[in-house]
Amino acid sequence: MPPNAPLVLGFDTSAAHCAAALLSGDLVLAQQYAPMQKGQAENLVPILESTLAQAGHNWSDLDAIGVGTGPGNFTGIRISVACARGMALALGIPAVGVTALEAQAFxxxxxxxxxxxxxxxxxxxxxxxxxxxxxxxxxxxxxxxxxxxxxxxxxxxxxxxxxxQTPIAEAIARIASERFASQDPTQRPAPFYMRAADAAPAKDAPPTILDAAP
Structure with missing residues (x-):
């Protein structure tokens, strides 16, 4: 691998999967893809840690994070984006959001x-x-x-x-690798939603809260 090649971790849970890829320059060091209808919240971080470990790296080695922002499953998008934002803040590195549509066309x-x-x-x-x-x-x-x-x-x-034929997490990592150096370091990825959530606030008025008797 080229010396000083940036190490970028890309991941996505915008559909029925957990996908991760670790990229150094143009070289894919490790990647995982686990189909799942639910359970992304519990499985994402272990999969990311396993992907890093396969390549002999840890969190502190990363130069940037790439994350899938949707459109897709509301819960899955929130899981990945929240994870990316938290990790970027904790590690002091950029996090780049990539839509599933762009990743698919990479x-x-x-x-x-x-x-x-x-x-x-x-x-x-x-x-x-x-x-x-x-x-x-x-x-x-x-x-x-x-x-x-x-x-x-x-x-x-x-x-x-x-x-x-590029797997989605690899495509996200490659796009993030191209962009992170020119991105505002304070910018954080945001979910890409095309419609409002199915759940809506209740239409009934909330109950009245009475003061306790003296």
Missing amino acids: GVTRPVYSLIPARRNMYYIQKVGDHGAPVEQLSLEDAQARVAGAKSVGPVGQSDFPEA
Whole structure:
């Protein structure tokens, strides 16, 4: 590995998985991927520690952190982003947020449509590489129409794209490695949400709290 190559830990829990990758320069030192529908909160830190240990490193060796910010599972996004922010603060290193759409398109010739499944038969879609292109949420039919005849990565459009094979945590680490040196060190990643949470505040008025009798 090149001398003084930055050591970057990337991770993601925005979908039904815990994924981690440790990168030194262009070299992947270790990576793990564990499918799971729940349990990310309990498993993320042990997986990160195991990834570091596999490469003979510890937390204090890191130069930067990369974290997946979604869109995706609300709880999973909060878990990873909170972990990244806390670690960055404790270690005094930058934390770089990377969207799942951008990570999925890493290494692919751009511009390219990146799509990932959302709930209720919807899809998140963004034209990555088209500066300023918004992230949208479209139905399956509208997403298929949008990418028809265009280059795309993801489950819509059925594009065979051998370029798009970078595991998500590795892609996050590589993007973070490219960006962290120019990022404001006080900037922290934030969850990328496309819609409000399903849970809503109760509509009923709260109970009246009475003062205790003297």
